[in-house]
Amino acid sequence: MIIGIVGVMLLGAIKFTLARRRDPVSFEDDLPLARVKRGELDLKVYTTGELSAAHSMTLTAPPIGGGALRITSLVHTGLPVKKGDVVIEFDPVEQRYKLDQSRSELHQAEQDIVKAKTDAAVQTAQDKVELLKARFAVRRAELEVQKNELVSTIEATKNQLALEQATRALAQLEQDVKSHATSGKAGIDLAQEKWNKAKLALDQAQQNIEKMRVTSPMDGLVAIQKNMDSTGGFFFSGASLPDYHVGDQAQPGSAVAQVIDPREMELTAKVSELQRSNINPGQPVEIEFDALPRKIFHGNVKSAAAMVQRQFWDIDAGSKFDVSVQLTDADPRLRPGLTAQVVIVGDKKANVLYLPRLALFQKDGKQIVYLRNSRSYDQRQIKVEFENESRAAISGLKEEDEVALMDPTAPRKSAAATSPAGALGGTP
Numbered sequence: 001m002i003i004g005i006v007g008v009m010l011l012g013a014i015k016f017t018l019a020r021r022r023d024p025v026s027f028e029d030d031l032p033l034a035r036v037k038r039g040e041l042d043l044k045v046y047t048t049g050e051l052s053a054a055h056s057m058t059l060t061a062p063p064i065g066g067g068a069l070r071i072t073s074l075v076h077t078g079l080p081v082k083k084g085d086v087v088i089e090f091d092p093v094e095q096r097y098k099l100d101q102s103r104s105e106l107h108q109a110e111q112d113i114v115k116a117k118t119d120a121a122v123q124t125a126q127d128k129v130e131l132l133k134a135r136f137a138v139r140r141a142e143l144e145v146q147k148n149e150l151v152s153t154i155e156a157t158k159n160q161l162a163l164e165q166a167t168r169a170l171a172q173l174e175q176d177v178k179s180h181a182t183s184g185k186a187g188i189d190l191a192q193e194k195w196n197k198a199k200l201a202l203d204q205a206q207q208n209i210e211k212m213r214v215t216s217p218m219d220g221l222v223a224i225q226k227n228m229d230s231t232g233g234f235f236f237s238g239a240s241l242p243d244y245h246v247g248d249q250a251q252p253g254s255a256v257a258q259v260i261d262p263r264e265m266e267l268t269a270k271v272s273e274l275q276r277s278n279i280n281p282g283q284p285v286e287i288e289f290d291a292l293p294r295k296i297f298h299g300n301v302k303s304a305a306a307m308v309q310r311q312f313w314d315i316d317a318g319s320k321f322d323v324s325v326q327l328t329d330a331d332p333r334l335r336p337g338l339t340a341q342v343v344i345v346g347d348k349k350a351n352v353l354y355l356p357r358l359a360l361f362q363k364d365g366k367q368i369v370y371l372r373n374s375r376s377y378d379q380r381q382i383k384v385e386f387e388n389e390s391r392a393a394i395s396g397l398k399e400e401d402e403v404a405l406m407d408p409t410a411p412r413k414s415a416a417a418t419s420p421a422g423a424l425g426g427t428p
Contacts (some may be wrong), residue, residue: 006160008165032405033372034356041354041386041393043278043346049269051338053260057218059087061250062211066094068249077224079215080333081259088214099205109195116191120184127177134170141166194413220259223336228248263333269342276321278346279304285325292333300343302326347388352393358414359403370404377408
């Protein structure tokens with residue numbers, strides 16, 4: 001019996017819930033209302049941005065061996081430079097030591113060349129004397145052999161053996177002379193190669209000393225980079241890095257500064273998915289830099305990304321699109337990294353029906369409003385034509401219709417116990 005009663009009560013509750021979804025919502029006289037109006041809808045987009053240079057050249061620590069380089073002189077951010085001006089200087093002590101060492105090795109190589117040539121010349125002179133002696137010995141032996149008819153057989157045999165021995169000695173000496181010449185030339189070539197190596201090291205050391213002074217490749221303004229080596233190689237998102245300063249160590253190849261062209265400045269901003277549909281290239285932009293208040297700069301939308309830019313560590317879960325703005329105003333006070341308040345002057349839609357975005361709700365993937373009748377609220381599907389941060393141009397309602405700014409179907413508590421913000425509408 002009890003089970004049957006409980007079942008009837010549950011069935012009645014389900015029928016009541018379904019009926020409530022189908023029927024108009026009962027009237028709540030304390031709900032905030034908004035009235036549908038006809039007029040002009042301004043599709044301005046408000047956002048923030050950061051200034052960057054469209055044309056810049058990066059200055060790096062010279063890519064040379066020997067470890068980190070110490071900065072001894074550095075032009076400050078924002079200072080103007082001309083092409084060829086020195087922007088960064090590094091400590092050349094180590095390179096000067098290598099230059100002195102290479103110069104010493106070059107001098108030693110020059111001495112080795114002189115010695116090798118002298119030794120080769122002495123050996124050549126000695127070989128010439130020995131050749132003369134050997135050839136004389138062969139000639140004398142030949143003369144003795146010619147007397148063989150006049151001497152005994154034993155003497156003739158001795159003369160013949162002496163000739164053969166002198167001939168062999170001459171042949172061996174000629175081979176030795178060729179070996180001496182080859183050896184002498186190899187010694188000179190080896191000494192010359194040592195000289196070439198020492199000269200190359202000397203030239204390289206001289207060039208490295210010249211590279212210790214980094215000059216500007218163009219006219220522009222200096223912008224010092226962040227010292228990525230200041231954390232010892234450890235870096236995490238959100239960490240604040242200092243700029244390079246005199247006395248800092250920079251690894252070879254590290255970017256230390258930039259020279260930017262102040263005539264080509266560009267502003268990068270991010271806009272929400274809702275705002276992206278209101279932005280097109282060429283639209284005028286008004287910019288007020290935080291560092292230069294009460295002065296309005298002008299520009300135009302250069303490009304608007306077609307894809308969402310989102311990093312996995314972003315706190316904001318909303319989709320963001322990159323927008324690039326080309327400045328049309330020049331000012332010597334503008335620097336890369338300046339932040340600004342940006343107003344993209346979008347189109348104006350005339351003679352449209354609009355209402356506050358707080359009156360829009362999402363139900364089953366559809367845009368709806370709660371239309372007020374005499375004693376209830378009807379759930380009405382509408383179409384959003386255009387929208388900005390606060391208002392939406394719609395179709396599906398009439399002018400002067402009243403809609404609820406809070407969901408009348410949402411559970412409500414006393415005003416003192418809760419804030420109505422949780423029941424407010426507004427498309428995400």
